[in-house]
Amino acid sequence: MSDDAYNFAYLDEQTKRMIRRALLKALAIPGYQVPFASREMPMPYGWGTGGVQVTAACLTPDDVLKVIDQGADDTTNAVSIRRFFQRTAGVATTESTAEATVIQTRHRIPETPLTEGQILVYQVPIPEPLRFLEPRETETRKMHELEEYGLMHVKLYEDIARHGEIATAYAYPVKVEGRYVMDPSPIPKFDNPKLSDNPAIQLFGAGRESRIYALPPYTQVVSLDFEDHPFRASKADHACDLCGAAESYLDEVITDDAGSRMFVCSDTDFCTGRQAAGHRGRLSPLSKEIA
Amino acid sequence: MTAPQDASVLSGGFVEPAVQSAHAFRALLAAMARPGTMQTVTGAQPPAPLSVAAGVALLTLADPTVPVHLAGAADTEAVRAWIAFHCGAPLVAAESAAIALGTWDALQPVSRFSMGLPDYPDRSATLIVELPALTASGAHLRGPGIRDRAELSLPETAAFIANRARFPLGFDCLFTSGSTLAALPRSTIVENA
Known part of the structure; x- marks a missing residue:
């Protein structure tokens, strides 16, 4: 059809x-x-x-x-x-x-x-x-x-x-x-x-x-919240390991069986946009090359 | 059997219903989401005295499951036949209408239209109000969909202030003039200019 x-x-x-x-x-x-x-x-x-x-x-x-x-x-x-x-x-x-x-x-x-x-x-x-x-x-x-x-x-x-x-x-x-x-x-x-x-x-x-x-x-x-317990918008306390963004919501990714992990932006468009603009994170390929 | 209708009844609908009704709905959606903003619509040629915008709204929203009330001068043989052919909507008394169409004067008293039920406030009437002119000036509007303040040339303010006071109950209005339309949902706070 x-x-x-x-x-x-x-x-x-x-x-x-x-x-x-x-x-x-x-x-x-x-x-x-x-x-x-x-x-x-x-x-x-x-x-x-x-x-x-x-x-x-x-x-x-x-x-x-x-x-x-x-x-x-x-x-x-x-x-x-x-x-x-x-x-x-x-x-x-x-x-x-x-x-x-x-x-x-x-x-x-x-x-x-x-x-x-x-x-x-x-x-x-x-x-x-x-x-x-x-x-x-x-x-x-x-x-x-x-x-x-x-x-x-x-x-x-x-x-x-x-x-x-x-x-x-x-x-x-x-x-x-x-x-x-x-x-x-x-x-x-x-x-x-x-x-x-x-x-x-x-x-x-x-x-x-x-x-x-x-x-x-x-x-x-x-x-909804209480006066003594106000609402707080929370996220993982890291920066994105690919683009370095500190203010975006992060996904936690387990990378091996030994407990290694990385945090990456959940918003892929936001993350690729930042990487294209030259931002780098802890684990991005470029920063490794520089190191 | 009713008498054979004038063939003009058969024309004036959407030529490409799926695409034209999609564009028309986006105009209605933008109007209802941003009270007081003007939207221009095309595609309908309803019989007089209906405006293009009122015709577009009917074609986009009315069908055999939607009882329609025609108020005053809008209730002509030609309009009835046009709605029967293009929408198939049953024509009913004001009290049981989901959509009511007419001038503001003809729709009075608006208190007779369904305001919805306390547990189902969506079961309320939508009024398509034909105005001689529609401009973004006049009564002041505040509320959801409006950043600071909007203005709209409402026919009066008292009825809309009373309508807002019943929130979440109330009717919602589409104002039409020529090919222009604007909306005033029940959530909007209306103040005199």
Whole structure:
């Protein structure tokens, strides 16, 4: 079957209209999870079916698409989704954050600051921040309705009682415009400050759970915390071993069986950009040659 | 059987639905994400008195699952037939509409439109408000999507201040004039100029 057998961006027009209506309502009620009739996609749940449906509903032929998985452009999930839209929508693709108009992401916000006109689409596994505290949808819905978020603070408090600090490191809950508590998807809490006051449109799609939510640009997003235990965006206490960046989020890579390790930027585009600009880290080939 | 329609009913839709509705949606998305910004849309030629922008919004959002209400002068035989052919949307009373279309005066009282439910605030009406002119001046807007302050030539402010007071309940508005559209979601704080 030829690729022309598909509608532009794979989904049929009626499905796109349904998703588009949900997206507009999601923007009108920032942080509120809008139910939508999630479709089966030609990839398994957990591979970003929600993000893919949101991206498909947003794409135009003029777009330049970037897809990242944990910050990397070259991992299986990112490559397969990028190729999916190359085939079904014929859009241009890029690995450069600055050149992209639509960025679909799994679990990271790019290090390069986003700009007005860009759209960041998050893949979300569990959109309900209260789900692991209260499994019943009827109850969590009522809790959002009544702004009854005490349970979430109890959870954070129990973190402090047990570990001496808020140990939640990813999917760190946030409050949007003082109203809805929202799951920012499993991004590291290092990325939480970038959610707030961001010039880009941020859209969240959860395929298996059939939920869409959104943050318009310049929305106030606050990470939940306590006066005596304020929120801290944490990262590994190293510089990138390839590009030397001290301010980027790092992945820890085990390099042998003797416990050697290196830290590298999780955002591959950011790291290669810095290396191309001449920055070097502890383990980059050039610095070895010099040594 | 209804009487045979004028053939003009069959025209005025998107020629390339997938691509044109994608561009139209991006304009709607940008408008709703950045209240008060003007977007220009093309591709629809709905019958009078509908504007191009209102036609584009209908083609992009309405289908057989979306009950539409036509208010006042927008409720003509030609418009009904055009929506029936191009969107297939059922035409309903104001109270049960997901999308309502008309001039601001014709849409009054706006309190009759669905504001959503406390547990499902998304189940609310979207009003497509036809204005004689649309400019980025007038009432002051603050809130999500607006960096500092925006301005929009709203037909009045009291109704939108009341609408914001009910947040997260409330209706959302698309303002259309010619081929220009702007949006005012319920989250926007409206102040008199």
